[in-house]
Amino acid sequence: MADLKLGKLIIEGKTKTVHELVDRPGQVLLQSKDRITCGDGARAHDMEGKAALATNTNCNIFKLLNSAGIKTAFIEKHNETSFVGYHCDMIPIEWVTRRVATGSFLKRNVGVKEGYRFNPPKLETFFKDDENHDPQWSEEQLIAAELKAGGFTIGRDEVAIMSKTTVAVFEILERAWAAQNVSLIDMKIEYGIKPDTGEILLADVIDNDSWRIWPAGDRRLMKDKQVYRELKEVTASAMEDIKKNFAWAMEKTKELVAKPHARAVVIMGSPTDTPYCEKIQNACRDLGVPCELRVCSAHKATDEALHILAEYEGEGIPTVFIAVAGRSNGLGPVLSGNATWPVINCPPVSADWGAQDIWSSLRLPSGLGCATVLSPDAASLSAAQILALSDHVIWARLRARYLKTWISLKQADKKARDDK
Numbered sequence: 015m016a017d018l019k020l021g022k023l024i025i026e027g028k029t030k031t032v033h034e035l036v037d038r039p040g041q042v043l044l045q046s047k048d049r050i051t052c053g054d055g056a057r058a059h060d061m062e063g064k065a066a067l068a069t070n071t072n073c074n075i076f077k078l079l080n081s082a083g084i085k086t087a088f089i090e091k092h093n094e095t096s097f098v099g100y101h102c103d104m105i106p107i108e109w110v111t112r113r114v115a116t117g118s119f120l121k122r123n124v125g126v127k128e129g130y131r132f133n134p135p136k137l138e139t140f141f142k143d144d145e146n147h148d149p150q151w152s153e154e155q156l157i158a159a160e161l162k163a164g165g166f167t168i169g170r171d172e173v174a175i176m177s178k179t180t181v182a183v184f185e186i187l188e189r190a191w192a193a194q195n196v197s198l199i200d201m202k203i204e205y206g207i208k209p210d211t212g213e214i215l216l217a218d219v220i221d222n223d224s225w226r227i228w229p230a231g232d233r234r235l236m237k238d239k240q241v242y243r244e245l246k247e248v249t250a251s252a253m254e255d256i257k258k259n260f261a262w263a264m265e266k267t268k269e270l271v272a273k274p275h276a277r278a279v280v281i282m283g284s285p286t287d288t289p290y291c292e293k294i295q296n297a298c299r300d301l302g303v304p305c306e307l308r309v310c311s312a313h314k315a316t317d318e319a320l321h322i323l324a325e326y327e328g329e330g331i332p333t334v335f336i337a338v339a340g341r342s343n344g345l346g347p348v349l350s351g352n353a354t355w356p357v358i359n360c361p362p363v364s365a366d367w368g369a370q371d372i373w374s375s376l377r378l379p380s381g382l383g384c385a386t387v388l389s390p391d392a393a394s395l396s397a398a399q400i401l402a403l404s405d406h407v408i409w410a411r412l413r414a415r416y417l418k419t420w421i422s423l424k425q426a427d428k429k430a431r432d433d434k
Contacts, residue, residue, distance in 0.1 A: 018035050018037070018038070018043055018092065018098070019035065019036040019037050020033040020034070020035065020036070020043060021033060021034030021035060021036045022034050024042060024101075028047075028049060028051045028055050028058065029046065029047050029049050029050070029051060029068070029223065030044055030045060030046050030047060030219065031044075031045045031047070032044050032045075033045070034101065035098070038098070040100060040101050040208075040210060041089065041098055041099065041100060041101060042098070042099055042100070042101045043092060043096050043097075043098055044096060044097055044098075044099055044219065045065075045095060045096040046064070046065035046066075046068045046069045046072075046095050046096065046219075047064075047065055048060055048061055048062050048063065048064045048065045049061065049064065050064055050223075050239070050242055050256070052239065052242060052243045053243070054144045054147060054148070055144070057242075057243075057248070059248060059253060061253060061256070061257055061260075062257075063257060063261075064257070064260060065094075065095040066094040066095050067221075067222070067257075067260040067261055067263075067264045068219070068221040068222065068223070068260070069091070069094060069095050069096060069097060069221075070091075070094070070264050070267075071220075071221040071222055071260075071263060071264045071267050072088075072097065072219045072220055072221045073088070073091045073097055074264070074267035074268055074270060074271055075187065075220045075221070075267055075270070076088035076220065077271050078186070078187075078190060078270050078271045078407075078410065079183065079186065079187075079216065079410075079414075081271070081302075081407075081410075081411075082186055082302075082407075082410035082411050082413070082414040083411060083414035083415060083417075083418060084179070084182070084183060084186070084216060084414050084417070085213060085214070085215050085216065086215055086216040086217070087099040087100040087102050087206060087208070087215040087216065087217040087218075099217065100208055100215060100217075101208075101209070102164070102205075102206025102207060102208055102209075102215055102217045103163040103164035103165075103206055103207045103209055104163065104204060104205075104206045104217060104218065105161060105163045105168060105176075105204070105205050105206060105207065106141060106142040106143075106161065107139050107140065107141060107142065107151070107156065107161070107176075107204070107205070108139070108140040108142060108148065108202045108203075108204060109137070109138075109139055109176060109177075109180040109202065109203050109204065109205070110137070110138045110139070110140065110200060110201070110202045111135045111136065111137055111138075111180055111181060111183075111184035111200060111201055111202075111203075112132055112135060112136040112137075112138070112199070112200040113131065113132055113135050113136075113184075113188065113197075113198065113199060113200065114129060114130070114131055114132070114197070114199045114200065115127070115128060115129065115130035115131075115132070115136075116128050116129070116199060116200070116226065116233070117200070117226070117240070119136075119138075119200075122150070134181065135181055135184055135185070137177060137180060137181060138150060139151050139152075139153070139156055141159075153173060153177075156168070156173055157169060157170050157173055163206065163207040164206070164207030164208065164209040164212065165207075165209060165212075166207055166212055171424060171425075171427075171428045172214060174424060175214055175421055175424060175425075176205050176214060178417060178420055178421070178424075179205075179214075179216065179417060179421070180203060182413055182414065182416075182417040183203060183216060184198070184201060185413060186406075186409075186410040186413050186414065187201065187220075187225075187270075189406040189409050189410065189413075190270040190406045190407075190410065191227060191266075191270070192406070193269075193270070193406045194266050194269060194270070195229065195230055196227050196228065196229050196230075196266065197227065197228045197229075197230075197231040198225060198226075198227055199225070199226035199227065199228055200225065200226050201220070201224050201225035201226070202224055202225075203216060203218070203220060203224065204216075204217055204218040205217055206218070222237070222238055222239060222259070222260045222263045222264070223238075223239045225238055226238050226240055227263065237259040237260075237262055237263050238259070238263070239256075241255070241256055241259060242256050270406075271407075272407065273304075273407065274302055274303065274304060274401070274405050274407045274408050275331065275332070275405060276303070276304075276331065276332040276333070276401040276404065276405040276408060277303065277304040277305065277306065277331060277332075277333050277334075277401075278294075278298050278303050278304070278305045278306075278333070278334045278335075278336055278394070278397040278398075278401070279305070279306050279308060279326055279333055279334070279335050279336070280294050280295060280305060280306070280307050280308070280335075280336045280338060281308045281309070281310055281319070281322065281335060281336070281337055281338070281345060281349070282307070282308070282309050282310075282338040282339070283309075283310070283311045283312070283313075283337075283338065283339035283340070283343075283345050284309070284311065284339075285309050287338050287339075287340070287362050288307070290338060290362045290390065291307050291338050292307070293390035293391075294336060294338070294360065294390040294393050294394055295307060297390050297391050297393075297394035297395075298394040298397060298398065300394075301394055301395065301398040301408065301411050301412065301415070302398070302407060302408050302410075302411035303394065303397060303398050303401060303408055305394075308322055310322055310345075311339075311345070312339070312344040312345040312347075312348040312349070313342070313344050313345075316348065319345065319348055319349065320348075320352055323335070323349055323352055323353055326355075327353065327354065327355060332355070332401055332404050332405065333355045334355060334356050334357075334358060334396075334397040334400050334401060335349050335353060335355060335356070335357045335358070336357075336358045336359075336360055336393050336397060337349055337357060337358070337359050337360070337384070338360055338361065338362060339359075339361060340361050340362050340363070340364060340371050341370075341371060341374070342374050343359060343361055343371070343374040343375045346358075346359035346375055346384045346386075347378055347379065347382050347384065349384070350378075350382045350383060350384035351379075351381065351382050356384075356385075356397075356400050357383075357384035357385075358384065358385050358386070358387060358393055358396050358397060359375040359384050359385065359386040359387070360386075360387050360388070360389070360390065360392070360393035361374075361375050361386070361388075363388060372386070372388070398411070398412055399412065
């Protein structure tokens, strides 16, 4: 990327600076520092290389969230120690999500045992105020404060949107870390308002300062900043170990943004069904599911249908087969009877013979288990939900999709009330 012309310094924190970009209105450069702190800055040390580790970790995480469909302020990585984002008016609230009770939660909630698991995740908010050690706020306090950001007031609807988004972000990253056999214990995030649109965006940074991560769910193996917090004596050797932990976490986050290792295969009984199958394919891709199209008739070329089936199953890539056949659907049942992977029937229903076409997919011989849906969107969604069981990238896309639907309904409800 070409050099960027920095404008005025917007803010300088303990571990980063934020500058306006002269040639990119509405965008900023977040520059990380080789600095690690805790306890509202009571403990602070230089750590050579931390800026690069933090920046790369942050970029990997936000790339995953952006690809899933979460609205964030992240645009792109600039260099090893900085990235470009949208200029947001920050909301001075830390949103903390917890899956496991540990740390400060135990001090504030005497009697809760360490390791208590929250289902659903526990959500807490803290007002950013270093002098008062970031006091915890209830939802009622947050709403009553009527905080201003980007020319907008943070009210009940905005709080609800951030609450819902925070849990979704946590669950997406929790699932991604679990794919690496790492437990995401808790994490903190922040939001900002994009002044020109009024959008609430996940902003600031998410790096190894932002969470607790325990490999194999074992607290003794923790790789996050808590190791630094718990040091009785800060030595050169201890700082080198912490740097190694941050490097380990950064390398792991590279794997979180991998492409889906799963697919849907649409097999049509006739090439005349191609336009219908392309609708399924496009819907799959919108959900992050790679999708291939094949043509084969189970009635007219049974041996070839079984060959295609064996070809895909032999590759060992998690696959859902979608059978598209009208009239007498033998394709889905034949695939189901010879496959270990799931099969979904999605017959192209005709106006004249719709009931009979559907019945041929529903009335199956014993020992078969292929499901039947009646639209391309339903077929793609069913395939994505099945594949999401073992693929965190697809799961993230689905989770963000449900969040987007919820937010759109919340915003529509607010508009309806405001228009009265």
